Every structure is written in structure tokens, then in C-alpha cells.
Amino acid sequence: xxxxxxxxxxxxxxxxxxxxxxxxxxxxxxxxxxxxxxxxxxxxxxxxxxxxxxxxxxxxxxxxxxxxxxxxxxxxxxxxxxxxxxxxxxxxxxxxxxxxxxxxxxxxxxxxxxxxxxxxxxxxxxxxxxxxxxxxxxxxxxxxxxxxxxxxxxxxxxxxxxxxxxxxxxxxxxxxxxxxxxxxxxxxxxxxxxxxxxxxxxxxxxxxxxxxxxxxxxxxxxxxxxxxxxxxxxxxxxxxxxxxxxxxxxxxxxxxxxxxxxxxxxxxxxxxxxxxxxxxxxxxxxxxxxxxxxxxxxxxxxx
Numbered sequence: 001x002x003x004x005x006x007x008x009x010x011x012x013x014x015x016x017x018x019x020x021x022x023x024x025x026x027x028x029x030x031x032x033x034x035x036x037x038x039x040x041x042x043x044x045x046x047x048x049x050x051x052x053x054x055x056x057x058x059x060x061x062x063x064x065x066x067x068x069x070x071x072x073x074x075x076x077x078x079x080x081x082x083x084x085x086x087x088x089x090x091x092x093x094x095x096x097x098x099x100x101x102x103x104x105x106x107x108x109x110x111x112x113x114x115x116x117x118x119x120x121x122x123x124x125x126x127x128x129x130x131x132x133x134x135x136x137x138x139x140x141x142x143x144x145x146x147x148x149x150x151x152x153x154x155x156x157x158x159x160x161x162x163x164x165x166x167x168x169x170x171x172x173x174x175x176x177x178x179x180x181x182x183x184x185x186x187x188x189x190x191x192x193x194x195x196x197x198x199x200x201x202x203x204x205x206x207x208x209x210x211x212x213x214x215x216x217x218x219x220x221x222x223x224x225x226x227x228x229x230x231x232x233x234x235x236x237x238x239x240x241x242x243x244x245x246x247x248x249x250x251x252x253x254x255x256x257x258x259x260x261x262x263x264x265x266x267x268x269x270x271x272x273x274x275x276x277x278x279x280x281x282x283x284x285x286x287x288x289x290x291x292x293x294x295x296x297x298x299x300x301x302x303x
Contacts (some may be wrong), residue, residue, distance in 0.1 A: 006260060007116035011084040012109065014070045022062060027114060029059035030194035031255065043215060067106050067113065069146055075102075085109060116253050120179040122289050123243075125296045126176035128168055128274045129157040130223045134299065136271070137225050141165050142303070145269045154266045159259055162266050167228040169261045173243040175223060177183060177207040182245050207242050208290065216240040274298045 001020040008016040016023065019236040033056050046053065066201035070085070080086045089280055092098065100108075131138040135144070148154075148161040182205050190197045197203065216236055217227065221254045226232070251257070268274075276282070277297040285293035 002264070003121040003260070004117045005057055006062070007113060007120075008070075011112055011116065012070050012074075013081050013083050014073075015086070016066060023066060026059040027118060029055050030063070031289070031291075032056075040285065046256055055109065063110065063114070066104065068102065068112040069107050071105055071109065084112065112253065115251070116256070118259050118289050122176070122178040122291055123169065123173050123257070123261055124264060125292060126290075127172040127261070128268075128298060129276060129292070129296055130172055130175065132225050132274055132276045135166060137223065141168055141265070142269055142273075145266045148265065151270065154263050156263075158266070162262050164225065165265050165269070166262050167225040168257050169258070169265060170228040170241075171223060171225045173219065174211040174227070174241060175221070176284060177211060177243040178289045179245070179251075180208040180286050181206045181244060182242075184249075186292060205242075207279050208286075209242060210242070212242070243265075271303055273301045273302060273303055 001024075003018070004023060005015075005017055008014045015090050050075060074085055074089060080090060085105075088100055088108055091100055133143065142172075144162060144164045148158060156163070184203050184205070186197045186199055186201045187202060188199045211217065214220050217240075239246055244254040244257070275298060276297055280297045281294050282296065283293040285291045
């Protein structure tokens with residue numbers, strides 16, 4: 001709910017707090033069908049009157065209701081608030097000067113709204129889980145936060161002083177990358193060694209697989225924030241780690257996500273410790289993002 005509120009306020013200057021639970025449920029329903037998109041007969045399945053299709057349609061309509069409500073309110077307002085939604089609404093075609101339709105704005109806004117919320121929420125969830133299981137990194141992060149912030153609320157200028165907190169966040173996304181698989185489509189036939197990738201083929205790359213390759217990350221299943229010192233980073237090829245993708249189509253929200261993740265970890269760590277509820281089962285579930293299948297039930301303890 002926290003990351004949902006942040007992305008709605010930051011990108012769209014909107015308050016969705018009262019809708020957070022419904023949005024979360026709808027998003028979960030949409031994600032249940034993610035595995036089906038890789039099947040060769042997906043388009044046929046989408047046309048069948050299946051219960052899963054009806055649930056998906058209902059969930060999509062629920063998400064659309066929130067996005068279109070925000071768009072309609074802002075079109076009536078006509079004020080340039082300097083946020084992303086204002087940029088979309090005020091954008092004009094270089095040729096005929098026309099603006100974006102509600103559907104076009106909805107498509108852009110929905111992508112940023114859901115991606116900006118879901119990925120960061122999962123990254124933070126896994127971060128707190130890992131910290132709850134590793135007392136020494138947790139203690140070091142708390143010490144850094146106390147020294148750097150001295151009890152005040154952190155801001156953008158503090159990110160550079162929260163170096164170890166950033167290392168914790170980076171290691172969390174290595175072990176549990178929210179975008180565990182990334183797809184690209186070949187625009188034309190492409191040769192890799194003796195293999196030909198035909199045009200229009202969908203190529204799937206998995207940050208999860210790469211991030212657990214022992215050639216680049218010794219003892220790959222161990223939580224070790226020290227992997228992210230400047231020296232360690234420079235010793236590895238940059239594409240051994242790509243939680244946000246890479247190249248010209250790298251995630252547009254990467255910088256925002258790093259800042260948000262570090263600042264939220266630091267803000268909560270100032271006052272609280274999170275402990276996994278005893279006997280709670282933790283199993284990664286690879287949907288659109290890498291979620292904990294049974295949620296992450298944690299107890300909050302004051303420091």
C-alpha cells in the first residue's frame with residue numbers, strides 16, 4: 001500500500017489510499033494469467049469463455065476504473081502540475097498537433113502505475129525478509145542509518161550517504177529480482193554464433209538465472225551485501241546484473257526505484273525491526289513479478 005500511494009502521488013498527483021485493497025486484489029488476478037502469454041495458442045485461449053478469462057476481465061475493468069477516474073479528473077482540471085500525467089495530457093503530435101486519446105494515456109499510465117508499484121513493493125518485501133534472517137547486515141544498516149540521518153526523515157540528498165543500505169537493496173534484487181524474466185522480440189533474423197533467431201521470435205532473458213550464476217556470484221544463494229562495493233561492481237561485466245533490464249529499453253523508472261527503495265528502507269529502519277512470523281512459509285512465486293506465494297507475514301518491533 002505504501003509504494004502504491006507513493007507512485008500514485010508522485011506520477012499522477014492522485015490519492016488512491018481508499019482503493020488500495022481492491023487494486024491489489026485486481027493486480028493479483030491479472031498476474032495469475034502471466035504464464036499463459038508464452039504459450040503458442042494464447043490468442044485462442046483468450047477468446048474462450050473460461051472462468052479465468054472472466055476473472056481477468058473483471059480485474060482489468062477494476063484497474064481501468066481507477067486510471068480513467070484519475071485521467072477524467074485531470075482533464076477537467078487542465079492544470080499543469082508538473083508531473084508525468086500532465087506531460088501525457090499536454091503532449092501534442094508533431095504533425096497535426098493532436099493530443100493523446102484517453103485510451104493512449106490510459107495505456108501509458110497503466111504501465112507506469114502498475115510497474116512502479118508492484119516491482120518496488122516486492123523488492124522491499126524481499127529486502128525485509130532477508131534482513132530478518134541475517135542479523136549482522138541488519139545491524140550494520142541500522143548503524144549507517146542512525147549515523148547518516150540522526151533521527152530526521154531522509155531526503156534525496158541522503159541517498160549518497162546511505163551506501164550500505166543501497167548495497168542491501170542491490171543484493172536483495174540479485175537474490176529475488178522482481179522482474180525475474182524479461183522479454184524482447186527480434187525485429188529481424190539475428191545470428192548468435194551458429195544459431196539463428198528468426199524475426200518476430202520472442203526472446204526471454206532471466207535476471208534470476210544470471211544473478212545466481214556462480215561464475216559471477218560465488219556462493220550465489222548467500223545474502224552478501226559486500227558484493228556491491230565499488231570494487232566488486234567494477235570487476236564484473238555490467239550485464240551479469242540487470243534487475244531493470246538494459247540497453248535502450250531499460251526500465252524508465254530505474255533511477256526512481258533505486259531512490260525510493262533506499263529511502264524507504266532507511267525511513268523504516270530508523271524506528272523498526274521486522275521479524276518473520278514463526279513457521280511462515282516463504283516460497284517465491286514467479287508471476288509477472290517474483291512475489292512471495294503466501295505473502296510475507298512479519299512482526300514489527302520498535303528499536
